[in-house]
Amino acid sequence: MPHHVKGVIARAEGEPVELTTVVVPDPGPGEVVVNVATCGVCHTDLHYREGGINDEFPFLLGHEAAGTIESVGSDVTSVAPGDFVVLNWRAVCGECRACRRGRPQFCFATHNATQRMTLTDGTELTPALGIGAFTEKTLVAAGQATKVDPAADPGAVGLLGCGVMAGIGAAMHTGNVQPGDSVAVFGCGGVGCAAITGAKLAGATRIIAVDLDARKLERAVEFGATHTVDASRVDAVEAVQAATNGFGADVCIEAVGNPAVLQQAFYARDLAGTVVQVGVPTPDMAMPDIPMIDFFGRGGALKPSWYGDCLPSRDFPMITELYLQGRLDLDAFVSERIGLGDIETAFARMQRGEVLRSVVVI
Ligand SMILES: NC(=O)c1ccc[n+]([C@@H]2O[C@H](COP(=O)([O-])OP(=O)(O)OC[C@H]3O[C@@H](n4cnc5c(N)ncnc54)[C@H](O)[C@@H]3O)[C@@H](O)[C@H]2O)c1
Numbered sequence: 386m387p388h389h390v391k392g393v394i395a396r397a398e399g400e401p402v403e404l405t406t407v408v409v410p411d412p413g414p415g416e417v418v419v420n421v422a423t424c425g426v427c428h429t430d431l432h433y434r435e436g437g438i439n440d441e442f443p444f445l446l447g448h449e450a451a452g453t454i455e456s457v458g459s460d461v462t463s464v465a466p467g468d469f470v471v472l473n474w475r476a477v478c479g480e481c482r483a484c485r486r487g488r489p490q491f492c493f494a495t496h497n498a499t500q501r502m503t504l505t506d507g508t509e510l511t512p513a514l515g516i517g518a519f520t521e522k523t524l525v526a527a528g529q530a531t532k533v534d535p536a537a538d539p540g541a542v543g544l545l546g547c548g549v550m551a552g553i554g555a556a557m558h559t560g561n562v563q564p565g566d567s568v569a570v571f572g573c574g575g576v577g578c579a580a581i582t583g584a585k586l587a588g589a590t591r592i593i594a595v596d597l598d599a600r601k602l603e604r605a606v607e608f609g610a611t612h613t614v615d616a617s618r619v620d621a622v623e624a625v626q627a628a629t630n631g632f633g634a635d636v637c638i639e640a641v642g643n644p645a646v647l648q649q650a651f652y653a654r655d656l657a658g659t660v661v662q663v664g665v666p667t668p669d670m671a672m673p674d675i676p677m678i679d680f681f682g683r684g685g686a687l688k689p690s691w692y693g694d695c696l697p698s699r700d701f702p703m704i705t706e707l708y709l710q711g712r713l714d715l716d717a718f719v720s721e722r723i724g725l726g727d728i729e730t731a732f733a734r735m736q737r738g739e740v741l742r743s744v745v746v747i
């Protein structure tokens with residue numbers, strides 16, 4: 386029997402979101418239904434509402450979620466009813482050319498549930514990032530549900546589903562930060578603070594936080610930044626060099642999504658250093674105009690980071706364990722806990738830069 390549950394949809398471009406009834410079908414082969422416990426509010430949800438991702442309205446918003454498996458499709462063996470899971474938006478296929486070569490973190494054919502959730506009149510919903518979790522129950526592909534230790538607080542570990550994992554992975558996986566490295570993080574929102582956390586875990590000695598907002602820099606220090614740069618007042622490149630004996634950082638992480646910031650990250654890097662691009666550009670943005678001789682002459686690497694190059698089955702349980710051991714503070718990303726009816730207020734607070742993450746408790 387399909388379930389009728391409460392969920393938050395964006396019906397049309399730029400219009401406030403609506404709390405309405407969503408119909409969740411029983412899981413088919415390869416699918417699971419999840420009782421959602423919590424779901425973080427991410428900038429991407431707002432991008433969907435504003436038509437910035439695509440125009441497949443109505444969207445079922447929400448994608449940074451944790452919950453328990455309610456039911457599974459006939460052939461599903463990876464999870465069972467009652468399992469505590471964090472949802473991910475890159476369920477690997479196991480068969481594409483990346484997966485076949487042992488690089489499933491780059492899977493080129495990630496997938497979502499086959500069936501669609503609908504409104505009561507049958508209108509098909511497009512789930513945000515193939516998840517859709519501002520709802521009491523959601524339907525996802527089995528590979529999108531990753532089992533983690535049920536002792537963890539869902540509100541905290543659910544954030545691994547998107548920005549926090551992207552930031553930690555940008556430092557640990559894409560940037561391959563090593564003990565003793567210096568790391569500069571440009572943009573200290575949720576993703577940037579997670580990158581700072583990842584750099585600290587990996588053993589970076591100098592962690593330089595760069596932002597335009599003094600409040601963000603204060604918080605970055607709480608996450609482990611050793612130096613701060615207010616780029617609204619000083620030249621960011623010179624300041625990062627000054628904090629690294631004049632040389633620049635080994636790893637520079639762009640966590641804004643802005644070509645001017647990418648250019649700063651490029652020049653704030655030591656010779657043979659790495660630039661990680663984890664901020665997502667809009668389609669109108671172009672690469673900064675950098676002389677090719679500078680690209681060659683500085684060596685190193687420029688690396689985009691999809692979801693922090695994470696592999697959910699490897700990384701979600703590992704980070705959950707570090708969190709439960711008290712070695713990684715995921716609670717610090719949770720600024721407030723709210724209800725399903727509070728999404729618009731949370732969007733406004735996010736736009737004013739007041740929160741790292743508002744987490745909906747269902
Ligand atoms: N690669 C991925 O898989 C992935 C996953 C999730 C999010 N993201 C992206 O990461 C980026 C950051 O996300 P977030 O949730 O942290 O956003 P956010 O809005 O919370 O944080 C952005 C931060 O950048 C700062 N900033 C803005 N302009 C700046 C500038 N010129 N110089 C320095 N700092 C500046 C802001 O003050 C803010 O603190 C977004 O582009 C988001 O889409 C990427």
Ligand SMILES: [Zn+2]
Pocket residue numbers: 477478479480481482483484485489492493494495
């Ligand atoms: Zn694959």
Ligand SMILES: [Zn+2]
Pocket residue numbers: 427428429430448449547548
């Ligand atoms: Zn997100």
